[in-house]
Amino acid sequence: MRNLLGDEYEEYLKCYDKPHFGGIRVNTLKISPEEFENLCPFSIKKIPWVSNGYYYDINDQPARHPYYYAGLYYIQEPSAMTPASLLPVKPGEKVLDLCAAPGGKSTELGAKLKGKGLLVSNDISSSRAKALLKNIELFGISNAFVISESPNKLAEYFPEFFDKILVDAPCSGEGMFRKSPSIMQNWEQYGVDYYNKLQKEIIIHAARMLKPGGMMLYSTCTFSPEENEGTIAFLLKECPEFHVVEALPDAEERQRLGVSYDGFDFGKPEWVNGPEELKHCLRLWPHKINGEGHFIALLKKDDKTNDLNFDDTSKEDRKIPPKSKISLSDETVEFLKRIKPLSDVDILLKQNRFYIQQDRVYLIPEGFEEKKGLRTLRQGLFLGEMKKNRFEPSQALAMALKSSDYDQIIDLKSDNQDVIKYLKCETLTTEGRDGLNLVCVDGYPLGWGKLNKNVLKNMYLPGWRWM
Numbered sequence: 001m002r003n004l005l006g007d008e009y010e011e012y013l014k015c016y017d018k019p020h021f022g023g024i025r026v027n028t029l030k031i032s033p034e035e036f037e038n039l040c041p042f043s044i045k046k047i048p049w050v051s052n053g054y055y056y057d058i059n060d061q062p063a064r065h066p067y068y069y070a071g072l073y074y075i076q077e078p079s080a081m082t083p084a085s086l087l088p089v090k091p092g093e094k095v096l097d098l099c100a101a102p103g104g105k106s107t108e109l110g111a112k113l114k115g116k117g118l119l120v121s122n123d124i125s126s127s128r129a130k131a132l133l134k135n136i137e138l139f140g141i142s143n144a145f146v147i148s149e150s151p152n153k154l155a156e157y158f159p160e161f162f163d164k165i166l167v168d169a170p171c172s173g174e175g176m177f178r179k180s181p182s183i184m185q186n187w188e189q190y191g192v193d194y195y196n197k198l199q200k201e202i203i204i205h206a207a208r209m210l211k212p213g214g215m216m217l218y219s220t221c222t223f224s225p226e227e228n229e230g231t232i233a234f235l236l237k238e239c240p241e242f243h244v245v246e247a248l249p250d251a252e253e254r255q256r257l258g259v260s261y262d263g264f265d266f267g268k269p270e271w272v273n274g275p276e277e278l279k280h281c282l283r284l285w286p287h288k289i290n291g292e293g294h295f296i297a298l299l300k301k302d303d304k305t306n307d308l309n310f311d312d313t314s315k316e317d318r319k320i321p322p323k324s325k326i327s328l329s330d331e332t333v334e335f336l337k338r339i340k341p342l343s344d345v346d347i348l349l350k351q352n353r354f355y356i357q358q359d360r361v362y363l364i365p366e367g368f369e370e371k372k373g374l375r376t377l378r379q380g381l382f383l384g385e386m387k388k389n390r391f392e393p394s395q396a397l398a399m400a401l402k403s404s405d406y407d408q409i410i411d412l413k414s415d416n417q418d419v420i421k422y423l424k425c426e427t428l429t430t431e432g433r434d435g436l437n438l439v440c441v442d443g444y445p446l447g448w449g450k451l452n453k454n455v456l457k458n459m460y461l462p463g464w465r466w467m
């Protein structure tokens with residue numbers, strides 16, 4: 001670090017005597033930042049460079065609040081919010097998060113899609129992919145495929161398929177030593193070269209999956225030039241159709257979003273003897289901003305529209321699949337008709353949006369088919385299970401709804417002890433209409449419960465319960 005930073009080294013070293021910063025990122029699928037500022041029960045301060053990001057006081061415990069269980073925010077280190085905030089994702093696009101677990105960036109990419117298009121969230125580790133699935137569901141993201149595959153296998157299934165790709169690569173983690181000192185042992189065990197080899201493999205597979213004209217963002221939380229500018233220089237050499245572009249929004253957009261990037265530094269081509277365009281990369285240093293260390297490169301793949309050999313498969317992907325023989329039970333149809341966004345069941349059936357596996361019913365994102373042959377944890381939104389004479393709605397469905405989407409709710413105030421009891425899967429005594437209710441906190445859904453003569457049978461997912 002002394003070699004890299006020269007005169008700045010002492011200042012950099014000093015920042016290790018200061019505490020790290022805690023951050024929460026608001027889930028804009030459920031609440032706007034302004035609404036959240038009014039509702040937030042603990043003290044927060046805006047993170048300058050993320051329009052929906054806030055610092056919280058590290059004496060507070062945002063993970064121990066019902067709003068966390070309502071999926072209103074994700075707890076994330078402030079610099080780690082930057083990659084997903086700078087990848088320009090628009091609703092309706094096909095987006096891949098290749099190294100996604102536990103979902104810190106996927107949850108923001110999903111929020112940016114606003115339920116339209118497709119998010120493929122992948123992580124090679126199946127145990128970490130389970131945590132990823134939970135976070136995707138908690139956030140109420142309804143249009144995601146959660147997969148646990150190697151990038152190589154994924155690239156066989158999705159050649160030139162995605163509009164946007166995020167590669168938040170496994171790395172030596174030098175930028176996180178202050179926040180998580182245990183990462184240092186990992187660094188000692190594996191070192192920079194191990195990760196650099198992995199990053200080069202991953203980024204080449206990712207490049208194959210990007211559509212011509214698409215954009216890819218590569219990020220790490222490490223400082224080493226090899227893993228950062230070095231990996232990008234390697235990509236530029238191997239795939240000359242890629243170029244590094246400026247990642248920061250222009251002045252007008254900064255004003256619209258209310259963000260500023262003071263303290264952000266740029267890529268250093270000279271550290272790897274690489275091309276000048278590496279200057280467009282971003283470096284976040286813990287002694288220059290109130291956040292940990294990060295590296296970001298935004299890349300564009302040349303558009304091949306003039307190439308007559310180019311076969312545009314994207315139209316093919318969007319074709320509505322042929323009609324299948326899905327049959328939903330009467331109870332399922334009756335229930336779905338009560339859910340506002342799903343009430344046109346016949347149209348959804350015609351569009352072939354349902355998918356059934358062992359009586360479990362899923363909603364596939366519009367225009368897509370389930371993919372067979374991949375290790376998949378989830379394809380679309382798990383709606384619930386067809387049981388004898390009834391339909392049991394899922395926790396994921398509750399999280400993907402607004403309270404106004406269902407006609408029978410029990411709305412508890414966040415300071416009512418019944419909320420914690422509900423989240424602990426206990427039975428409640430409460431007033432309301434008998435039957436299936438959507439249980440909410442201050443108007444934000446938490447889960448389901450069946451009321452019978454003022455006794456609420458708790459249907460909160462046991463694996464998610466408050467401990």
Ligand SMILES: C[S@@+](CC[C@H](N)C(=O)[O-])C[C@H]1O[C@@H](n2cnc3c(N)ncnc32)[C@H](O)[C@@H]1O
Binds near residue numbers: 098106122149
């Ligand atoms: C920096 S972490 C990702 C953090 C995540 N993007 C987030 O914001 O929550 C890197 C991830 O890459 C995964 N990984 C490691 N090797 C991989 C590979 N060859 N292909 C895909 N993912 C890989 C790890 O399991 C790890 O979850």
